[in-house]
Amino acid sequence: MRRINFARIAVNVVLAAALPLAAGAQQMESHIGNLTGHSDAGRQLYFRYCWGCHGPHGNGMGENEPWVTPQPRNFVAAVFKCRSTPTGTLPLDSDLFNTLKRGFNFTNMPSWAALTDQNRADLVAFIKTFSPRWKSEKPGDPIQIPPEPTLTIGSIKHGQELFQKLECWKCHGQEGRGDGPSASTLTDSNDQPIRPYDFTSDNRSKCGRTNQDLYKIFMTGVDGTPMPSFADVVKPEDAWDLVHFLRTLQYNNPSPELTMWEGTPEGKAIVAAKRVKQTYTGSGVKP
């Protein structure tokens, strides 16, 4: 019978206590409103909740990485999808904070709303210890979001024109189903295949549910993916028109834009033609 090695157990206990100290030796803070996050507190949380996917070194190579699609975020690269800052820049602490609270749909990243605000602020602080970028660079200046203009049919139709002109359809497809002619060729910054967002899926987009969130995506891009920033080519009022049009592609998701669009003969015919009735699969995605 194998003897119990108490010395080994004792070493394991010590290592377990010291494990979180192995990563992120530098100290960082995060600042979200009145909250100040501390990396030493975040370290404990990271090694409870996050390391299985993001890995002990924050490089996205956790034990589950081989089975997670898309791959877990690589915090060492410090490239983040959902930002309020221009493309290529570091996000605000609040961007990361909100991402933790929201989670990413259609990925393995859940919402961490059950944690306290302080917990999330601490986690943000710790995440920043993984990349030297946070020491050498400052986050970009957040983009300005002008007030949303009044919704009109003209706005929706102009957005429809922009959808064609900007060639959004090449990736997202003419009907917004994420099946454009380029869709199958797209890869992310890890050279992994990536599928464009399917507007008809009736699910929230990765970076939030609101029109403001959609606006931000155009203007900041989704770094690490083929979705570029249109800040240099789209005027703010055009971006809002595009937002209004994209809402009409969400055929099963009631919105003021969809209601107005269906109120026109043209819009009603288009939406009716695109709606597909079929067996509910239980996936939560309406056909």
Place this chain on the structure above:
Amino acid sequence: MDVRGTGVVGGRFRLGTTLLGSIALLVVLLFSCSSASALPAFARKYGMPCSSCHEAWPKLSPFGQQFKDNGYQMGNDRDAPIFQNPSYWPVTFRITPQWHRESTNKAQVDGVDGVGADEAKVTTHGFDWSGLDFHTAGTLANNISFYVLPSSDNTGAFHFESVWARLDNIAGSSWLNVKFGKFELDNLLSEKRILTLTNVGGFYENYHFQPMVAPGVPEASYSFGIGDNQVGIEWMGHSKDDRTRVSASLLSSNDGTPGLPTSRGYDGFFAASQAFQLGSLGLQRVGGFAYIGEAPTYFQYTLNGTGIPGTGIGNKGFQRYGLIGMWYIKKFDITTMYFHGKDDATLATTLALTGAPPTPPTGAHSPTWNGALFESHYNFNPQLILINRYEMVRMSQQVFSTNPGNLGNVDTLTFGVRYYPFISSRAGFAYHGEYAISRIRGASPVTLTDLVSSSLLAGIDFDF
């Protein structure tokens, strides 16, 4: 009903009856495994380590509680099984091989030369194993969840501990969730997720306490434990972040027993709690619960003198109320609970159901009692947790005024440690050490003095 989901008696109030026998029988009854716990099936499905949902498995973290309340769904649109590899099968088993020592200061034994009854201190120890739980749980489709738990004692005799399906987030609202079947009550302090495993410390005294009728006369025939899984329908609602939780259940009055064995009565259980942040200390939670129940006192019909199942009538009421607080100071946390119970006098003095309405003995009162629990943990890190619990039950009204005022009062003290040498998203493994001791006033079988029992356990608790 068993305490830890085995179909055998594990609770000490069962022992209030059972201990009057012998400790040998006790050993047979010992150590079944908990009937709800960490489910590596979930960890495998979502690729998350046990420590995400459990402060130390099987104890839930706030994130794990939210996951449970959301119908075992993360809400990241990958919850439905249609997104899983077709070979995925949501099954987990849990068992605990162990060495344990059991001691009772006054077990009933034969008198000298086999004449009469006597008491003796009986101690035994040796290697053993727990019962086995087979958990199958998860989602059948988006917002439809289920849980089926065949559970055995350590002889392999199975029963169903949980059998339910739940409609989650009805009409898109987290306030509308309906569960149907046999399930654990919405206890914030979950006995099915208890961190201690011994016969003495592996359950919550307050969840199962029933008052003794008189010195030498154990509790009444009706059986109830707020820690027992019950059969019925539950509405549960919670805020998106799970800070606010409320639930109400309509339950058959049979303590979770299948086959409608006693009456046609129904019970109600209600629970509510609110969590709030307190600076950097952590997420605090306060709440309360109430169980309003009834149980039959005789059978409407008998056959050959035996009651016909399901025809129990003459229902009399019992109530259980509690207030709970879960307080966190960073890595240290303590749960405090106040408990109050009351049984109808007739119910409390009915020792067996017959075909005739019982008449409560002259002078019988409706017994009442108060209880308290203090359970603290120090969570060094996800791999190591220290556990301490003290529970007490104090009778405030005895069934008979002639009873000693402290008859049946209980004190239980438990210490434990669990070390998880690895934390993964595939399986759970813990070295478990525990010592627990309890005292019941006036419960020894012959001399009617204090009954003291203790358990010591070292084991390996694992699931996969």
